[in-house]
Amino acid sequence: MGKSRLFYGLASVGLILLVACSKKSATNGTGANVNVAPKGILTLPHETTTLENGLKVFLVKYPSTGVVAYQLGVRVGSRNEVEAGKSGFAHFFEHLMFRGTKTLSSQEFGAIYTENGVSYNAWTWYDMTNYHGEVASRYLDKILAAEADRFQNLDFTEAALKAEAGAVLGEYLKSASDPGFLMEETMQELAYKSHTYGHTTMGYKADIEQYPNRYQDVWPFFKRYYRPSNVRIVLVGDIEFDKALELVRAKFGAWENPADQPQAVTPEPEQTSERSRVVEFPSPTPTRIGIAYKVPAFGTQNVESAALKLLVDVYFSETSEFQKTYRFEKGWLDSVSATPLETVDPGLWKVELILSDSGKDKEAELKQAVFDVIAKIQSSPADAAELAAAKTRSRNAALTRWFSAPDALAGQINWYTNFEADFAVLDRLFQRIDEVQPSDVVAFAKKYLVAAKRTTVTLRGKVQ
Ligand SMILES: [Zn+2]
Numbered sequence: 001m002g003k004s005r006l007f008y009g010l011a012s013v014g015l016i017l018l019v020a021c022s023k024k025s026a027t028n029g030t031g032a033n034v035n036v037a038p039k040g041i042l043t044l045p046h047e048t049t050t051l052e053n054g055l056k057v058f059l060v061k062y063p064s065t066g067v068v069a070y071q072l073g074v075r076v077g078s079r080n081e082v083e084a085g086k087s088g089f090a091h092f093f094e095h096l097m098f099r100g101t102k103t104l105s106s107q108e109f110g111a112i113y114t115e116n117g118v119s120y121n122a123w124t125w126y127d128m129t130n131y132h133g134e135v136a137s138r139y140l141d142k143i144l145a146a147e148a149d150r151f152q153n154l155d156f157t158e159a160a161l162k163a164e165a166g167a168v169l170g171e172y173l174k175s176a177s178d179p180g181f182l183m184e185e186t187m188q189e190l191a192y193k194s195h196t197y198g199h200t201t202m203g204y205k206a207d208i209e210q211y212p213n214r215y216q217d218v219w220p221f222f223k224r225y226y227r228p229s230n231v232r233i234v235l236v237g238d239i240e241f242d243k244a245l246e247l248v249r250a251k252f253g254a255w256e257n258p259a260d261q262p263q264a265v266t267p268e269p270e271q272t273s274e275r276s277r278v279v280e281f282p283s284p285t286p287t288r289i290g291i292a293y294k295v296p297a298f299g300t301q302n303v304e305s306a307a308l309k310l311l312v313d314v315y316f317s318e319t320s321e322f323q324k325t326y327r328f329e330k331g332w333l334d335s336v337s338a339t340p341l342e343t344v345d346p347g348l349w350k351v352e353l354i355l356s357d358s359g360k361d362k363e364a365e366l367k368q369a370v371f372d373v374i375a376k377i378q379s380s381p382a383d384a385a386e387l388a389a390a391k392t393r394s395r396n397a398a399l400t401r402w403f404s405a406p407d408a409l410a411g412q413i414n415w416y417t418n419f420e421a422d423f424a425v426l427d428r429l430f431q432r433i434d435e436v437q438p439s440d441v442v443a444f445a446k447k448y449l450v451a452a453k454r455t456t457v458t459l460r461g462k463v464q
Contacts, residue, residue, distance in 0.1 A: 040427040041398065044409075047241045048423055053255055054229030056421055057248050058413055060236040062406045068140055068237030069406035071132040071414040072147055075232075076225035078201040079126050079344060082263050085210060088168070088203015089221055091124040092211055095164045096218060097131070098122075099156035101149045106160065112146045124201050127344040128418045134407050137238045141247050148251035151226055158215040165211035172208050179285045183352065183459050186279050187290050191348055191455040195268035223258040230262065232417055236410040268294075268346065276456040285461035286334060287360055291370050292350035294453040298342035298419050300428035305342070306436050307444040308349060312338045313390040314382050314441075315373050316351060322373050332359025332366060344419060348455070349448075363458065377445040381438035391433055398430075 045061040062069075077090050100106040113120050113133070120133030135143045175181045185200050192198030202208075233252070235244055271294050298305050316322055316338040327333040334354045341347055351370055359366065402412050416425045 041402070041430050042423060042426050045241075046423055047245075049245055051228065051249060051253055053253070053257060054227075055248075055252055055255070056232045056417070057245060058232065058234045058417060058423065059239060059241055059244055060234075060406075060409065060413070061239060061241075062237045062409060064237045064406045066137055066238055067134060067406065068137045068235055068239055069132070069134045069410040070140070070143065070147075071130055071232075071234040071410045072151070073232045073234065073414040073418055074129045074131075074226060075127070075230045075418060076129050076262075077125050077127045078199060078203065079196050079265055080225060080262065081196055081199070081203070082265055085207055086214075086217065086221075087199045087207045088172075088201070089218070090129055090225075091201050091203065092164070092168050092208075092214075093218060093221060093225075094122050094124045094129050094131075095168055096156060096161065097150055097154060099154075099160045099164060102153040102155045104146075104149065106156070109146065109150065112142060116142055118143055126197060126201055126347075128415075130414060132407065132410070132414075134237075140235075140239070140244070141251075144247055144251045148255070151231070151252075152255050154222060154226075161215050161218065162212045165208070165214075168211060169205075169208050172202050172205055175202055176205070179281045179288060179459055179461070182279060182281055183288055183290050183457060186277060186457050186459070187292055187348065187350065187455060190275050190277050190457065191271070191292060191294070192268055194266045195345060196265055197268070197343070197345065197347065220260060223260040224262050227257045228252065228255045229257050232414060232421065234410045234414045234417070236413070237406040265345065271453050271455075274451045274454045274456070276458075278458045278460065281459055281461050283462055284464055285459075286357075287355040287363065287461065288457075288459040289353045289355070289363060289367060289370075290350050290457040290459070291352075291367065292348040292455045292457075293449050294346055295340070295349045295448050297345050297347065300420060300425060300432050303432045303436050303440050304444055305340075306429070306432035307440045308340050309394065310387060310390045310433065310436050311377060311382075311441050311444065312340060312349075313393060314386050315377060322369065326359075326366060326369055330359070332356055332362045342415075342419070367456070374445060374449045378442060378449070380442075382441050384438055387436070387438055387441070391436075394433060395430070 042060070047059045049057045049059075051057065076093075078088065081087050081089050098106060098109070100109050104112075116135060116139040118133050118135045118139070120131070122129070122131045124130075131147065133143070181200070181202075185202075188200055189198050233248055235248075295308060296304050300306075314320065316336060323333075323336055327336060332355060334356045336351070336353055338349075338351045340349050353366055353370075355362065355366065402409055413423070413426070416429065417423075419425065420428075
């Protein structure tokens with residue numbers, strides 16, 4: 001449906017921009033050195049509360065007069081689709097959340113947003129479903145009332161479900177016309193044997209085709225995951241803490257957790273040998289090479305996630321030797337993407353190359369070039385100045401983009417609190433980046449970027 005969409009690819013949700021908080025040393029009036037603690041990234045006034053039912057509330061005052069950005073993050077995504085035949089259910093459910101409540105039809109529900117001038121949307125991803133928008137602060141009570149209504153009193157007919165099933169199948173078919181989607185679908189399936197990351201957020205086509213018959217099955221899913229203890233509300237903008245919290249409490253405070261519990265996700269056994277596959281896209285398209293490694297879940301308890309981010313910046317960004325040589329000098333590549341995808345369980349870090357016309361016969365050389373870069377990372381520590389520059393770039397990018405608008409900041413807070421549910425995760429993220437030493441990057445590459453943990457997919461277009 002028009003008001004909801006699925007984000008794909010590393011660059012969409014995952015524009016995770018990093019900041020390094022450098023530890024500064026200041027000199028006081030007596031000439032003694034005073035250590036000044038690194039300043040937190042979130043310098044705006046903020047407050048967090050957990051309601052008695054477990055719902056977490058994150059509030060930030062942002063200088064956006066009269067406007068507030070809101071996000072309702074649900075800790076459910078395709079990762080939670082553990083039952084056979086029900087892949088893509090989290091995304092399907094995101095669509096169903098627009099189909100009305102016990103007291104409002106779908107049209108009446110939508111009219112509340114339109115009449116109050118709200119821009120709103122939703123997306124689903126591996127680990128999360130998110131309902132978000134921007135509203136004039138004076139209408140925040142109306143929007144929170146509407147959100148509370150659909151989270152607690154969702155209701156729709158079997159006919160409405162069938163209509164939405166058709167819309168989702170259409171969305172799948174549109175996605176499937178993109179070679180990037182076939183790459184993602186193939187890569188996830190090949191890299192995961194047990195874990196639900198083996199299917200994309202869209203789900204399998206065969207399962208989607210059965211959605212019209214799933215009316216009885218969607219309600220248990222709703223009760224398991226759309227529960228206060230599994231939801232976060234983030235408000236960033238022109239708010240008063242007390243009033244905003246009072247509003248949230250009034251609309252969501254009486255919401256009770258259903259007895260149904262989220263289902264356990266099967267862990268993925270360790271990958272012990274390399275996997276590779278060649279697929280053909282059913283129409284002409286430039287060749288793509290995806291080289292992926294199993295990497296740890298996102299976390300700030302150690303420097304591993306931070307080391308990977310810096311490694312990507314130094315060795316695979318637009319200014320890297322790799323891109324300089326193979327993309328800009330030889331001209332063999334149209335694009336290189338390598339942004340790490342942050343995940344709740346161990347995930348994939350993937351370098352994806354799109355070959356140019358002049359590089360179309362260079363598959364073997366380009367694969368070897370990526371392996372050579374990784375061998376170099378493992379054998380010689382990164383230049384300290386280059387690593388420091390990457391930390392600075394991360395900080396500047398975050399300061400620019402995170403704080404560009406209230407909805408941008410709300411999105412970052414919602415994204416990171418899905419992993420570690422406190423504001424301080426933002427500061428820890430930058431502290432870990434600041435701590436990364438050249439030896440940490442070497443250690444990361446030696447431990448994780450090895451052939452036994454590698455999955456390679458080559459996608460070639462159909463030759464006409
Ligand atoms: Zn959708």
